[in-house]
Amino acid sequence: MKYIVFKELKELIRDGRFKVIIGISLILFITATITGINQYKKNNQQYIESVSKERNIWETQEEKNPHSAAHYGTYAFKPQFALSMFDYGVVKYTGNSIFLEAHNRNEATFSEASDQTSLARFGTLSINFVLIYLFPLIIILIGYNSYTKEIEQQTIKLLKSQGTHPLKLALGKWLATFIPVFILNTIVFFIIGIILSNVKGLVFFSWANLLTLFISYLLYYLIIVTITILISIWNKSSGRSLVSSLLVWILFSFITPKIATNFANESNPYPSKSEFNANIEKDMENGLDGHNPWNKAAKKLEEETLKKYGVDSISQLPFNYAGYRMQKGEEHEAEIYEKHYNILNNIAVKQTNTYKKLSFLSPFIPVRFLSMDIANTSDNLHWKFTKAAEKYRIEKQAFLNYDIKDNSKFGERGYKMSAEKFKNLPKFEFTPPTLSEILKENTQNVLFLFLWLILSFIALILSSKKK
Amino acid sequence: MFSNNLSYEIKLLTRNHWLLVLLVSITVLFAFASFNGKKNVDKRLNDIVKVQGDLYKKDSILVSTLTKIDKSEEVDIPYWQLPSEPMTIGYRHPRLAIMQPGNLSFVATGQSDMYTHFKSPTVYGNNFALDYSEMVNPIQLLFGSFDLAFAIIYILPLLIIAFTFNILSKEKELGTLRLLSAQPISTIKWLFQKTAIRFLVFTAITLLILIITITIFSIDAFQQTSNLIGLLLLVVVYNLFWFVLAFIINIKINNSSKNALTLIGFWLLIVLIMPATINQIGSSLYPTPSRLKMINEIRLIQKENEAKQNEIMDAYLRDHPEMAQESDNEKFGFWHNYFASEKVMEEKTKPLLAEYNLQLEKQQDLIAIFEYFSPAILMQQSLNKIAGTSEKHYNDYKEQVFTFSNKWRNYLVPMLFKQQKFTTKNYKELPEFKYKNRVQNDTWFGILVLIFISTIILLQFNGKSLKSKSAQKIIN
Numbered sequence: 001m002k003y004i005v006f007k008e009l010k011e012l013i014r015d016g017r018f019k020v021i022i023g024i025s026l027i028l029f030i031t032a033t034i035t036g037i038n039q040y041k042k043n044n045q046q047y048i049e050s051v052s053k054e055r056n057i058w059e060t061q062e063e064k065n066p067h068s069a070a071h072y073g074t075y076a077f078k079p080q081f082a083l084s085m086f087d088y089g090v091v092k093y094t095g096n097s098i099f100l101e102a103h104n105r106n107e108a109t110f111s112e113a114s115d116q117t118s119l120a121r122f123g124t125l126s127i128n129f130v131l132i133y134l135f136p137l138i139i140i141l142i143g144y145n146s147y148t149k150e151i152e153q154q155t156i157k158l159l160k161s162q163g164t165h166p167l168k169l170a171l172g173k174w175l176a177t178f179i180p181v182f183i184l185n186t187i188v189f190f191i192i193g194i195i196l197s198n199v200k201g202l203v204f205f206s207w208a209n210l211l212t213l214f215i216s217y218l219l220y221y222l223i224i225v226t227i228t229i230l231i232s233i234w235n236k237s238s239g240r241s242l243v244s245s246l247l248v249w250i251l252f253s254f255i256t257p258k259i260a261t262n263f264a265n266e267s268n269p270y271p272s273k274s275e276f277n278a279n280i281e282k283d284m285e286n287g288l289d290g291h292n293p294w295n296k297a298a299k300k301l302e303e304e305t306l307k308k309y310g311v312d313s314i315s316q317l318p319f320n321y322a323g324y325r326m327q328k329g330e331e332h333e334a335e336i337y338e339k340h341y342n343i344l345n346n347i348a349v350k351q352t353n354t355y356k357k358l359s360f361l362s363p364f365i366p367v368r369f370l371s372m373d374i375a376n377t378s379d380n381l382h383w384k385f386t387k388a389a390e391k392y393r394i395e396k397q398a399f400l401n402y403d404i405k406d407n408s409k410f411g412e413r414g415y416k417m418s419a420e421k422f423k424n425l426p427k428f429e430f431t432p433p434t435l436s437e438i439l440k441e442n443t444q445n446v447l448f449l450f451l452w453l454i455l456s457f458i459a460l461i462l463s464s465k466k467k
Numbered sequence: 468m469f470s471n472n473l474s475y476e477i478k479l480l481t482r483n484h485w486l487l488v489l490l491v492s493i494t495v496l497f498a499f500a501s502f503n504g505k506k507n508v509d510k511r512l513n514d515i516v517k518v519q520g521d522l523y524k525k526d527s528i529l530v531s532t533l534t535k536i537d538k539s540e541e542v543d544i545p546y547w548q549l550p551s552e553p554m555t556i557g558y559r560h561p562r563l564a565i566m567q568p569g570n571l572s573f574v575a576t577g578q579s580d581m582y583t584h585f586k587s588p589t590v591y592g593n594n595f596a597l598d599y600s601e602m603v604n605p606i607q608l609l610f611g612s613f614d615l616a617f618a619i620i621y622i623l624p625l626l627i628i629a630f631t632f633n634i635l636s637k638e639k640e641l642g643t644l645r646l647l648s649a650q651p652i653s654t655i656k657w658l659f660q661k662t663a664i665r666f667l668v669f670t671a672i673t674l675l676i677l678i679i680t681i682t683i684f685s686i687d688a689f690q691q692t693s694n695l696i697g698l699l700l701l702v703v704v705y706n707l708f709w710f711v712l713a714f715i716i717n718i719k720i721n722n723s724s725k726n727a728l729t730l731i732g733f734w735l736l737i738v739l740i741m742p743a744t745i746n747q748i749g750s751s752l753y754p755t756p757s758r759l760k761m762i763n764e765i766r767l768i769q770k771e772n773e774a775k776q777n778e779i780m781d782a783y784l785r786d787h788p789e790m791a792q793e794s795d796n797e798k799f800g801f802w803h804n805y806f807a808s809e810k811v812m813e814e815k816t817k818p819l820l821a822e823y824n825l826q827l828e829k830q831q832d833l834i835a836i837f838e839y840f841s842p843a844i845l846m847q848q849s850l851n852k853i854a855g856t857s858e859k860h861y862n863d864y865k866e867q868v869f870t871f872s873n874k875w876r877n878y879l880v881p882m883l884f885k886q887q888k889f890t891t892k893n894y895k896e897l898p899e900f901k902y903k904n905r906v907q908n909d910t911w912f913g914i915l916v917l918i919f920i921s922t923i924i925l926l927q928f929n930g931k932s933l934k935s936k937s938a939q940k941i942i943n
Contacts, residue, residue, distance in 0.1 A: 017728070028740065028744065031744065031747070031748070032747065035747050035748065035751040038751060039750075039751060039754075042754070046757050046759050046760060047759065049759075049760075049763070050759040050760070050762065050763050053763045053766075053767075054762075054763065054766065057766050057767065057770055060770075061770075062773070062774070072769075072773075075762060075766075077759065089609070090605035090606060090608070090609050093581075093605035093608040093609060094605050095600075095758075096759070097758070097759060097762060107598075107602075109598045109600070109758075110598070110758035110762075111581075111600060111605075112755065112758075113581060113608065114581055114582070114599070114600050115755045115758070115827055116750070116755060116831075116834075116858075117831050117834050117835065117848075117858050118577055118578055118847060118848065118851055118857060118858055119742065119745065119746050119749070119834055119837070119838070119844055119847075119848075120746055120750075121578075121608075121611060121847075122739075122742030122743060122746055122843075122844065122847070123739070123742065123743045123746070124743055124746050124747050124750075125740075125743040125744045125746065125747035125748075126747070129743055133739065134740075137735070237724075238724050239723055239724040239727055242724065242727060242728065243629070243727060246731055250625070254621065255613070257610040257611075258610055258611055258612060258613040258617065259613050260610065261606075261607045261610045261611065261612050261613070262503045262506065262612055262613055264604070264606075264607065265506070265507075265510070265607060265612075266506060269510060270602050270603055270604060271602065272514040272517070272518070272583065272585075272601060272602065273583055273600075273601055273602045274514075274518050274583070274585060274587070275514065275517055275518070276602055278521060344602070347604075348604050351604050351606065351607070352604075352606065355606065379604065379605050379606050382605065
């Protein structure tokens with residue numbers, strides 16, 4: 001078997017086509033890395049600047065009524081995660097700033113894609129693009145004729161007459177196809193590792209995440225290698241084998257994801273923004289359960305509070321009831337928002353499940369999702385970010401409303417919070433999920449990848465014996 | 468000789484079932500893609516019908532309340548929601564600015580999955596830059612949809628490659644090339660005729676199926692003759708481009724598997740690698756101006772203006788203008804100040820926004836030059852334009868909504884200051900929005916560019932190598 005591997009590799013090194021495609025891929029990889037790092041640095045710089053500027057704007061407010069400050073609001077910005085330069089994921093399609101104000105839960109606005117031309121929809125050259133689209137092509141190019149060339153050069157009989165064990169032959173060919181891409185992948189990740197450890201100001205960079213990405217891609221390549229060799233076994237001519245492998249590649253990486261999109265959209269469509277807002281408005285008017293609007297609930301709250309403190313009018317309460325009621329009102333509205341965002345989140349989860357279900361048609365889908373999640377550029381992460389921002393918004397509201405509650409008198413008009421106090425608002429912090437959390441959420445994807453590998457490998461073993 | 472070649476070729480194609488394969492695969496492909504495209508358009512229409520229905524319901528209540536008020540009957544509505552106040556109408560009863568899909572919108576999803584197709588601009592409280600993005604799962608935007616444009620741009624070339632990669636090399640590999648060279652026709656001419664015949668057959672099939680699918684999915688499209696002809700011609704010249712490429716590769720390489728490999732290499736380059744690279748390098752060289760920076764700047768202006776606005780009016784009412792309608796007298800003063808304070812902000816932010824938009828436009832124009840590097844990008848842009856789903860259409864829609872929002876304000880605000888009440892009569896003459904497709908149709912230019920590229924490729928090789936390449940060389 002050792003000889004088989006050596007012979008195949010030697011042949012490969014001598015093949016001009018192999019050199020060309022490796023060269024092209026490396027040039028693309030270098031371009032992707034350089035532009036990726038530059039963009040990351042620029043975006044991160046912008047992010048840091050925006051955060052500090054916005055904080056400065058908040059902290060240097062003049063004294064004003066806390067509720068005015070709440071309307072004035074502030075922004076939550078999404079951090080630029082280190083691995084986002086590796087895989088851009090859906091970052092381009094989700095905004096990265098959320099306006100946090102009183103009464104309203106806002107969406108992240110200004111996605112990059114909505115400012116770009118439709119050229120952006122063709123995909124972007126990133127490191128992940130090279131790894132997920134082009135490296136499988138290299139595998140195909142190396143492996144498509146591993147069996148068919150023996151038939152075409154009529155060396156298959158020679159091999160058989162020498163008593164080569166068919167399984168050893170298959171494993172040898174398999175290994176010989178895998179080794180080059182393994183080396184390439186290792187080099188690529190090694191370079192990324194070196195570069196990343198030299199870039200200053202990385203946010204949330206973790207070697208464990210990078211290593212997991214490395215392993216995930218290897219897993220995907222193992223699947224592609226096995227399928228390529230299988231196709232080569234099943235075909236009689238190199239031409240057919242090449243065309244079939246390429247067709248499979250197109251099916252995996254283009255057609256299935258697109259079909260999945262149409263399926264997902266068909267079975268669980270998103271509401272339009274105006275429909276979504278109308279539903280929220282309806283609940284705001286009628287209350288969460290449909291018959292308990294806020295003004296009724298507010299009355300109840302008033303009664304309860306009076307009872308609790310044993311007084312009979314709100315002016316006798318030890319605090320300013322107006323601020324308390326405002327915060328409870330805010331929380332009541334937040335609950336309605338949460339209900340509707342949860343509905344939306346459910347639709348998103350269902351759509352993602354549609355994609356996952358179609359993973360049995362294409363191992364590209366699980367590896368794509370896994371890669372985005374590990375690089376912190378997924379839809380999943382965006383949801384976590386919006387939820388964190390909303391939590392912070394409520395805290396911010398409480399900070400301001402309770403200032404009214406504790407420091408002003410009931411019915412006092414023109415109360416102002418001193419400028420100094422605005423600095424006491426805690427800063428917005430967002431930490432991405434840990435690797436183990438990510439992997440836990442991606443169990444299904446990992447499982448699908450292993451399933452693909454095991455099944456195709458079994459098929460390889462079975463087919464090799466028939467040859 | 469041509470007629471011989473033609474009849475022989477037709478016979479060949481029917482006997483080896485190529486015609487059937489093409490017919491079936493293109494039909495399935497186009498039908499599935501059009502079906503998906505149609506679904507997207509249907510969802511869009513559905514959403515539009517929903518909001519229209521809601522508005523209709525809200526309006527019928529509005530009209531009945533207005534009639535009651537006209538007759539001076541009692542109505543059970545809090546003072547700040549009375550529809551007889553022009554500002555209530557302006558803020559609580561905005562009109563819909565709808566962008567209806569075109570007849571050919573199903574052809575290309577384009578940017579339509581990202582943007583909203585209806586907006587309700589109100590008389591005040593519009594954010595500094597209205598956000599037009601639609602609620603959508605970003606994963607869907609990432610993967611894109613299987614529409615007709617995808618089928619034409621990505622998959623048709625693959626079929627062409629399968630149909631043409633071995634025209635000449637097969638003769639060589641079967642050993643019939645020598646026989647062929649002995650015929651009274653030059654091999655190159657024979658190959659040219661043969662490729663041309665295949666091109667005609669292939670294109671005829673594509674056009675036929677395309678026309679049938681359009682008839683089934685959107686019969687109204689036939690009214691838009693120029694767009695429809697544009698679409699058909701685009702498909703023809705795109706096919707032409709790939710056939711020319713295949714013709715050249717057939718002569719230059721002349722080995723079946725190498726031909727296939729080279730052609731697929733070109734396919735990859737044109738539909739995948741070049742667009743992605745151009746996109747990445749383009750946006751690195753000419754980045755879109757940062758929105759975060761814009762937010763920072765606008766916030767700074769807001770902060771500076773706050774003091775000025777506070778001088779003009781009470782902060783609470785500025786945040787909740789709907790509450791300021793208690794007495795007519797107070798109201799008059801309030802709104803006067805309110806619009807004055809909005810205007811202060813608007814005028815300060817205007818240059819900033821204008822500058823931002825200018826920068827963005829410049830960037831988009833620069834990127835647009837890169838379109839011509841890859842026929843795939845050119846096709847996508849042209850198809851989006853035909854479908855009415857290109858970024859140009861959405862930018863123009865934004866502009867139209869902006870104009871309408873001014874019209875809306877200019878109708879209602881004077882009423883406020885003249886202290887007029889809003890009545891049923893006013894309801895009937897409210898301004899309405901009608902979307903007009905004002906984007907210039909430059910499909911012709913795209914078609915010409917594709918023809919130009921194909922001719923250049925053909926001449927480049929015809930001029931130099933084809934003539935010097937004797938039959939002997941091809942045979943060996």
